[in-house]
């Protein structure tokens with residue numbers, strides 16, 4: 001079967017002409033509804049991981065301590081990320097003419113009725129493998145780049161922006177192969193890949209080559225840089241505010 005889409009622009013053009021401009025926002029509700037708790041839990045897990053490994057009198061953490069804290073952060077969000085991603089991917093994949101799900105809640109209920117909690121949690125190992133190492137390297141690269149850029153104790157605005165953007169790129173370069181496998185697993189019909197990752201990996205790579213694991217990386221990186229630049233800028237603003245006004249927290 002020929003490819004349905006031929007690159008990023010072709011995908012955008014075909015989606016707009018066939019289903020209208022709003023089709024580019026298909027599946028936006030699950031990430032919108034879960035982005036705040038996911039990032040809140042992620043940063044909480046990061047802080048908890050730091051507390052686990054840091055000495056009370058230690059001022060700056062070593063690279064491996066930051067990496068460990070990032071791994072804890074990545075592991076802490078999996079339970080909420082998996083069902084949100086499952087629903088998002090299914091909503092993104094359904095065509096306008098063959099609609100099975102009527103939005104976020106309807107999709108969640110139908111998945112539950114069809115296969116219980118296990119059905120909502122299809123793709124757990126792939127999500128775990130996508131998020132844990134990538135989040136470790138995400139925080140580690142952020143801290144290391146920031147240390148390299150900051151010569152003065154007070155950070156200039158552009159420093160967390162640049163370090164955050166680069167951390168987002170690192171995150172996706174590391175996690176993209178597992179993200180591709182996760183999305184394939186989460187949108188397949190029940191039983192199509194009975195051994196999960198061990199079935200979907202050979203099926204995809206045999207058919208399309210290893211490069212299939214990085215398909216779609218360009219738009220992902222175009223989003224990742226500004227999104228994570230803004231995320232870390234907001235994080236630093238919050239930390240400064242808390243340090244100034246609620247230092248005992």
Ligand SMILES: CC(=O)O[C@H](CC(=O)[O-])C[N+](C)(C)C
Nearest residue numbers: 042131135138168171224227
């Ligand atoms: C998969 C994902 O949400 O990645 C985050 C970065 C991004 O571009 O959204 C990072 N993190 C996994 C740490 C939440």
